[in-house]
Amino acid sequence: MDRSNTIEVHELVREFKKGPRAVDGIDLYVGPGEIYGFLGPNGAGKSTTVLMLTTLLPPTSGTARVAGHDVVSEGPEVRLQIGAALQEAALDPLLTGREHLRLQAALQALPRGERQSRATELLERVGLTQAADRKVRGYSGGMKRRLDLALALVHRPRVLFLDEPTTGLDVQSRTALWDEVRRLAREDGVTVFLTTQYLEEADVLADRVGIIDHGRIVAEGTPAALKAEIGRPTLEAVPAVAADRDRVAALLTRFGELVPSSRGVAVRIDAGEAGLVDVVRALDGEHLRVENLQLHSPSLDDVFLAKTGRSLEGGDDEPESDG
Amino acid sequence: MNVTFDQVGLLARRSVVRTWRQPGSSIAPLLFPLLLLAVNSGGLRSETRLPGFPTHSFFAFALAVPFIQGALFATMNAGTDLARDVQTGFLNRLALTPLRSAALLAGQLGGVVALGLIQACVYLAVGLIVGVRPASGVGGVCVLLVFAALIALAFGSVGAWAALRTGSAESVQSLFPVMFVFLFISSMNIPRNLMGTTWFRDAATANPVSYLLECVRSLIITGWDGEALGLGFAIVFAIGIVAIALAAYALPRRLAR
Numbered sequence: 001m002d003r004s005n006t007i008e009v010h011e012l013v014r015e016f017k018k019g020p021r022a023v024d025g026i027d028l029y030v031g032p033g034e035i036y037g038f039l040g041p042n043g044a045g046k047s048t049t050v051l052m053l054t055t056l057l058p059p060t061s062g063t064a065r066v067a068g069h070d071v072v073s074e075g076p077e078v079r080l081q082i083g084a085a086l087q088e089a090a091l092d093p094l095l096t097g098r099e100h101l102r103l104q105a106a107l108q109a110l111p112r113g114e115r116q117s118r119a120t121e122l123l124e125r126v127g128l129t130q131a132a133d134r135k136v137r138g139y140s141g142g143m144k145r146r147l148d149l150a151l152a153l154v155h156r157p158r159v160l161f162l163d164e165p166t167t168g169l170d171v172q173s174r175t176a177l178w179d180e181v182r183r184l185a186r187e188d189g190v191t192v193f194l195t196t197q198y199l200e201e202a203d204v205l206a207d208r209v210g211i212i213d214h215g216r217i218v219a220e221g222t223p224a225a226l227k228a229e230i231g232r233p234t235l236e237a238v239p240a241v242a243a244d245r246d247r248v249a250a251l252l253t254r255f256g257e258l259v260p261s262s263r264g265v266a267v268r269i270d271a272g273e274a275g276l277v278d279v280v281r282a283l284d285g286e287h288l289r290v291e292n293l294q295l296h297s298p299s300l301d302d303v304f305l306a307k308t309g310r311s312l313e314g315g316d317d318e319p320e321s322d323g
Numbered sequence: 324m325n326v327t328f329d330q331v332g333l334l335a336r337r338s339v340v341r342t343w344r345q346p347g348s349s350i351a352p353l354l355f356p357l358l359l360l361a362v363n364s365g366g367l368r369s370e371t372r373l374p375g376f377p378t379h380s381f382f383a384f385a386l387a388v389p390f391i392q393g394a395l396f397a398t399m400n401a402g403t404d405l406a407r408d409v410q411t412g413f414l415n416r417l418a419l420t421p422l423r424s425a426a427l428l429a430g431q432l433g434g435v436v437a438l439g440l441i442q443a444c445v446y447l448a449v450g451l452i453v454g455v456r457p458a459s460g461v462g463g464v465c466v467l468l469v470f471a472a473l474i475a476l477a478f479g480s481v482g483a484w485a486a487l488r489t490g491s492a493e494s495v496q497s498l499f500p501v502m503f504v505f506l507f508i509s510s511m512n513i514p515r516n517l518m519g520t521t522w523f524r525d526a527a528t529a530n531p532v533s534y535l536l537e538c539v540r541s542l543i544i545t546g547w548d549g550e551a552l553g554l555g556f557a558i559v560f561a562i563g564i565v566a567i568a569l570a571a572y573a574l575p576r577r578l579a580r
Binding site for chain 1: 329340
């Protein structure tokens with residue numbers, strides 16, 4: 001089997017002193033040219049996993065092979081095959097975009113004659129040609145992210161790690177980055193391991209998604225398969241009077257199985273969307289007023305909710321354990 | 324091997340370019356020692372009338388001080404820059420390349436040495452303009468420049484080690500007053516044999532900075548003094564070897580790869 005751009009992880013663990021297991025025995029496989037979305041709240045273990053897979057942090061136990069090489073015993077070989085844009089755009093504010101690319105090209109041992117043309121090509125590809133000779137300290141957040149991505153691509157890596165690449169970006173910059181990631185995977189066959197806390201990002205971009213919580217993978221599959229697993233839509237009702245919460249819950253149990261809700265009472269409706277009318281009639285019949293009534297088609301947040309009992313969107317962040 | 328030299332050269336160039344683009348951090352190491360030289364050589368000129376004072380020109384005597392003081396500034400700059408690389412994650416970017424740890428350290432320190440040499444040339448030029456003629460001649464000037472480069476390398480390594488150990492620019496900067504104490508409790512303003520206060524003379528004798536100053540001073544005002552040169556070079560090598568070893572030990576741990 002060609003493992004030149006795969007990621008294989010088995011029982012990977014990372015423990016920190018005086019802290020819980022940031023990564024607690026995860027297994028995963030990412031195939032060639034696949035975009036794998038690693039979804040989870042802050043502190044779930046996403047960045048720690050990326051640091052281990054990029055050889056920057058040794059695992060406590062378990063094994064991981066990236067591009068066919070072990071991340072512990074074959075670190076230099078792994079680093080030759082991967083590109084990474086980590087959570088913070090790691091740039092020197094005093095250098096220009098072009099200087100960054102030329103330095104990176106030299107450190108990646110690109111032939112001297114190729115460095116200038118590669119820098120120009122990448123600057124054009126990420127839309128920074130005009131700003132190429134400006135110091136990075138004057139760049140916007142989106143420009144820094146795009147330069148960071150270009151730097152990760154200098155040596156044409158087979159596997160690309162992107163750690164929350166669109167955090168803090170405006171919609172336009174985010175969409176442009178998504179397009180570039182898709183192009184890399186589809187046209188260049190680059191395997192992309194992307195961590196995110198944005199459901200939409202994982203949904204629209206990833207071929208497969210792994211959901212991580214408290215260092216463990218709680219669900220994995222294509223976004224469509226994961227949502228299909230949840231199946232029926234969820235109806236969430238927020239009582240107008242907090243004291244009515246138990247009565248609303250009792251009423252809703254007639255229509256399906258209760259599921260956790262961070263704001264009110266939620267039920268997975270047995271009759272599907274058609275059951276909404278009956279729920280409204282029943283609430284009216286019981287004189288129960290609701291402040292908000294929403295029917296959700298299954299989303300990745302529902303998958304997260306079903307697997308962890310908590311909502312990813314708008315939920316409280318976990319405390320960072322990995323410093 | 325050529326690739327490694329190329330990478331070291333580019334990292335050193337980055338270090339110099341960074342310093343050049345921060346006028347605050349490149350002007351202070353040049354001007355402040357010259358300012359102190361001007362003040363001291365004016366205020367302490369009467370020292371030259373002391374019996375046994377080695378020269379009639381206090382400026383020539385004090386010209387050794389900027390070489391050491393400039394190196395202290397270089398230490399802080401090198402350490403602060405490296406600590407900022409740790410803080411911004413730039414060091415992680417470097418760690419993700421096939422670059423060897425030793426090459427990374429050499430590149431960072433190469434920039435410090437280049438800046439140390441530029442500083443030394445400026446101090447020497449100022450001395451020549453004021454009328455100081457190094458007693459050891461052209462050969463001595465060459466040795467002086469080599470010594471200045473070694474001092475920058477040794478102190479730069481101390482700064483690099485502090486940066487890698489703490490990962491904080493603020494912590495590195497807090498070293499500066501400590502190192503300045505070493506400079507002030509040395510023979511920077513008066514030869515050790517003319518110091519009247521016993522405890523101060525003992526402290527200056529135990530202080531390695533005194534021997535670095537006396538090495539530079541010997542080339543400027545005495546000529547070829549084997550003992551001063553031997554002690555100066557031995558101390559700068561010792562500081563350099565220990566500091567480079569500590570920095571090389573700390574680097575892989577900071578890179579954590």
